[in-house]
Amino acid sequence: MKKIAIATACGAKKEKFPQPAWRLYKSSRIRHLYKKSRELGYPFYILSARYGLVPAERVLEPYDEILTPSKIQELIPIVSKTLKKFDVVVYYKGGARREYLELMSIASRIANTRLVTFGYANMGDIGKLESIIELVKKNYL
Incomplete structure (x- = not known):
C-alpha cells in the first residue's frame, strides 16, 4: 500500500519547555495541519532547522536556530531517511523561508519520494489540504 504524509516547516516562536513538536511551535499553521492530518488519518511531520x-x-x-545552507547539507541525509518511508509527501510551505523548501526538494529526490507542495504566506489556501490529498491519491497512487 502506498503511503502519504503531510509536512510543514517549523515556526520561529516556540514554547519555553520541551513539548511535542506540534505544540512546541506557537503556530496556527502547524496546529491546523496537525488537527487536519489526524482527521484525515495521515502522519504529520514538521521540518525543524535543528x-x-x-x-x-x-x-x-526548545531551540533558536534558522536553516542555513550549511545546515541544509547537514540535514539532507536525516530528512531523506525519513522521506523514504513515504511514496508522497504533501508539504505546506505557507510562508516558510525558501531554505525549507530547498531542503525538502533535495531530500525527496534522494529518497525517491514524490513531493507535492502548496501554500501561500497568508495561509489563505490552507483549507485546500483535503482536496490536494484527494488529487494526490488519484494521480500518484
Whole structure:
C-alpha cells in the first residue's frame, strides 16, 4: 500500500519547555495541519532547522536556530531517511523561508519520494489540504 504524509516547516516562536513538536511551535499553521492530518488519518511531520523532519508527536527541546545552507547539507541525509518511508509527501510551505523548501526538494529526490507542495504566506489556501490529498491519491497512487 502506498503511503502519504503531510509536512510543514517549523515556526520561529516556540514554547519555553520541551513539548511535542506540534505544540512546541506557537503556530496556527502547524496546529491546523496537525488537527487536519489526524482527521484525515495521515502522519504529520514538521521540518525543524535543528532536528530535521520529525513526527509531530516527538517531544523536542526548545531551540533558536534558522536553516542555513550549511545546515541544509547537514540535514539532507536525516530528512531523506525519513522521506523514504513515504511514496508522497504533501508539504505546506505557507510562508516558510525558501531554505525549507530547498531542503525538502533535495531530500525527496534522494529518497525517491514524490513531493507535492502548496501554500501561500497568508495561509489563505490552507483549507485546500483535503482536496490536494484527494488529487494526490488519484494521480500518484
